[in-house]
Amino acid sequence: MSKTEVVVYANTELLAAAAAARLVTKLVDVQAAKGSASLVLTGGGTGIAVLEQLRDSPARDAVDWSRLDVYWGDERFVPADSDDRNEKQAREALLDHVPLDPARVHAMAPSDGEFGDDPEAAAAAYAEVLAKNAKPEDHGDVPSFDITLLGLGGEGHTASVFPESPAAYEAERTVVAVRNCPKPPPTRVSLTLPTIRRSHDVWLMTGGEAKADAVALALSGAGEVQLPVAGARGQRRTLWLLDRAAAGKLTKVYRPPIS
Numbered sequence: 001m002s003k004t005e006v007v008v009y010a011n012t013e014l015l016a017a018a019a020a021a022r023l024v025t026k027l028v029d030v031q032a033a034k035g036s037a038s039l040v041l042t043g044g045g046t047g048i049a050v051l052e053q054l055r056d057s058p059a060r061d062a063v064d065w066s067r068l069d070v071y072w073g074d075e076r077f078v079p080a081d082s083d084d085r086n087e088k089q090a091r092e093a094l095l096d097h098v099p100l101d102p103a104r105v106h107a108m109a110p111s112d113g114e115f116g117d118d119p120e121a122a123a124a125a126y127a128e129v130l131a132k133n134a135k136p137e138d139h140g141d142v143p144s145f146d147i148t149l150l151g152l153g154g155e156g157h158t159a160s161v162f163p164e165s166p167a168a169y170e171a172e173r174t175v176v177a178v179r180n181c182p183k184p185p186p187t188r189v190s191l192t193l194p195t196i197r198r199s200h201d202v203w204l205m206t207g208g209e210a211k212a213d214a215v216a217l218a219l220s221g222a223g224e225v226q227l228p229v230a231g232a233r234g235q236r237r238t239l240w241l242l243d244r245a246a247a248g249k250l251t252k253v254y255r256p257p258i259s
C-alpha cells in the first residue's frame with residue numbers, strides 16, 4: 001500500500017481549484033497511457049466544489065470525457081430528483097457539462113428506481129456493475145479505479161462508512177447498504193473500505209476546522225473501525241488535499257508545504 005502524502009492549501013477555494021487542476025493532469029496522463037480512465041466521485045461540499053472548478057476550467061477540454069468511466073463512492077438512498085443525491089449534485093456541478101458517454105456513467109440506484117425502496121438490492125446491483133466492469137488484470141470483482149475522490153465527516157466517516165457501523169467491519173462485500181447513518185439522510189449505499197483500497201490513487205479532500213480532529217487522528221494511525229477514513233488508502237498513492245483549517249491539528253511533519 002502507498003505511503004501518505006499531504007498538501008495544505010491556504011483556503012478551501014484554492015484547494016478545490018488545485019484539486020481540479022491535478023485531476024485534469026492525472027486523467028490526461030492515464031488516458032495517454034492506457035486509452036481510458038476511471039474516476040470514483042464523492043459527495044460533500046469539497047468534492048462538489050472540485051467538480052465545479054473543473055467545469056469552469058478551460059483545461060477541462062484536455063480530458064477525453066468519452067473515454068472516462070465514472071463511479072460513485074457512496075450515494076444517499078433518496079428519490080432520483082432529491083437535492084440530497086450525490087449523483088444529482090455531481091451532474092449539476094460537472095457531468096451535465098462535459099461530453100461523457102452515458103453508458104460509462106455508473107450511478108447507484110435511487111430509492112424510487114428499479115429496486116424500489118430496497119437499499120440492499122441497490123447495493124447488490126452496484127456490486128454487479130463493478131464486477132462486470134472489472135478486467136482480468138484487476139484480479140478481482142472490482143475495477144482498479146484510477147482515481148477515487150473522497151471526502152470525510154468530522155466524526156471520521158468516508159464514503160458512507162461511519163465509525164463503528166456494520167459497514168466499517170465489512171470484509172467480504174464490495175458494496176453495502178447503510179442504514180441509520182448519524183448524518184442525514186439515514187439510508188445510503190456505499191463502497192466498502194476494501195473496495196476503496198483497490199484504487200490506484202485515493203485523494204482525500206476536505207476543508208474547515210470541523211474536520212481537523214478527524215484528519216489528525218487519521219494521519220496518526222487511528223483504526224479504521226473507529227475512524228473509517230483512516231482505512232481509505234490507494235495502491236499507488238494516498239493523497240490528502242487540505243485547507244489550513246482542516247490541517248490545523250496536524251504535527252509539524254505534515255504542515256508544510258502550504259501553497
Ligand SMILES: O=C1O[C@H](COP(=O)(O)O)[C@@H](O)[C@H](O)[C@H]1O
Pocket residue numbers: 042043044045046047073074075076086150151152153154158159160183206
Ligand atoms: O454525506 C456525505 O458526506 C461526506 C463529507 O461531506 P462534507 O460536506 O462534510 O465535506 C462525503 O464524503 C460523502 O460522499 C457524502 O455522502
